[in-house]
Amino acid sequence: MSDPTVADLIARRFGRAPEVPEALNHSPALKGMVGRGSCRRFDPTPVAAEVLETLAAVALAAPSKSDLQQCDVLLVTEPETMARLKALLTKQAWVADTPALVVFLANNKRQRQIQQWRGQPFPNDHLDTFFNASVDAAIVLAFFIAAAEAAGLGCCPISAIRNALPEVRDILELPDHVFPVVALGVGYPAHAEPAISPRLPLHNTVHHDRFVDITEADIDAYDHWRAGLTPFGQRPDPADQAPPAEPLWSEAKARSYAKAHRADFGAFIREIGFKLD
Numbered sequence: 001m002s003d004p005t006v007a008d009l010i011a012r013r014f015g016r017a018p019e020v021p022e023a024l025n026h027s028p029a030l031k032g033m034v035g036r037g038s039c040r041r042f043d044p045t046p047v048a049a050e051v052l053e054t055l056a057a058v059a060l061a062a063p064s065k066s067d068l069q070q071c072d073v074l075l076v077t078e079p080e081t082m083a084r085l086k087a088l089l090t091k092q093a094w095v096a097d098t099p100a101l102v103v104f105l106a107n108n109k110r111q112r113q114i115q116q117w118r119g120q121p122f123p124n125d126h127l128d129t130f131f132n133a134s135v136d137a138a139i140v141l142a143f144f145i146a147a148a149e150a151a152g153l154g155c156c157p158i159s160a161i162r163n164a165l166p167e168v169r170d171i172l173e174l175p176d177h178v179f180p181v182v183a184l185g186v187g188y189p190a191h192a193e194p195a196i197s198p199r200l201p202l203h204n205t206v207h208h209d210r211f212v213d214i215t216e217a218d219i220d221a222y223d224h225w226r227a228g229l230t231p232f233g234q235r236p237d238p239a240d241q242a243p244p245a246e247p248l249w250s251e252a253k254a255r256s257y258a259k260a261h262r263a264d265f266g267a268f269i270r271e272i273g274f275k276l277d
């Protein structure tokens with residue numbers, strides 16, 4: 001596709017597009033968002049500190065629950081800090097070559113400080129507090145990604161940073177009530193076009209007025225549609241005569257989540273002072 005429309009790009013990602021109004025169909029902003037993809041291969045060019053600081057500022061313009069502003073962005077700038085964090089993430093080989101790392105922190109400490117400084121009680125010490133700070137951090141992450149991709153950078157989130165929470169807390173000197181929700185690898189992409197990861201069909205994920213549950217047949221259909229696609233944006237490698245057969249999407253997800261992941265997360269969150277009831 002030489003100059004795809006928004007409808008083309010939606011169809012490419014979801015299999016089918018809704019009726020896209022003409023006024024939206026050529027929007028560069030919407031094309032950029034729907035045509036995006038995570039980037040895990042980077043050009044070695046470093047990302048200038050001013051670029052990261054600008055993107056952090058743009059990202060922190062995101063909406064914030066009750067205007068409490070419970071997300072902080074931590075830019076990893078010192079080579080030693082970078083090396084110590086990357087050493088915790090060696091299971092993800094691509095992270096080693098990531099030029100820049102950014103960590104999105106949920107910060108509920110500040111709210112507690114303000115309650116104290118203003119002589120007010122804090123009767124909201126329960127799950128909602130943990131959740132609000134986490135949601136703020138996730139929204140800032142999404143804004144940062146959109147801003148970075150609009151600026152010609154590639155990124156990939158790294159939830160694996162939560163696999164080593166005590167170590168990350170020590171490296172980044174995080175106080176109680178502050179924790180990393182996710183990190184982000186950032187750099188200039190090695191590929192001109194991102195690979196597009198196909199999503200579930202919109203009739204399974206966009207509901208009108210009431211929830212309609214997905215069926216196993218829907219998942220089967222998605223699995224087979226997805227398996228039949230050449231990864232968009234990736235050129236077939238002529239040397240790759242017999243690519244290894246990959247399991248279907250649902251099979252891969254089910255196998256992955258048949259193993260326990262981060263079962264100690266709740267214990268860590270309680271240890272740093274949150275109440276989760």
Ligand SMILES: Cc1cc2nc3c(=O)[nH]c(=O)nc-3n(C[C@H](O)[C@H](O)[C@H](O)COP(=O)(O)O)c2cc1C
Nearest residue numbers: 036037038092156157158159160161182195196197
């Ligand atoms: C919160 C979050 C955490 C993620 N953590 C990782 C990670 O640790 N490693 C990784 O390679 N990708 C990670 N990803 C990227 C997803 O695998 C990716 O978004 C998904 O496969 C869809 O692909 P796309 O972003 O190219 O559309 C994460 C994404 C999100 C939103």
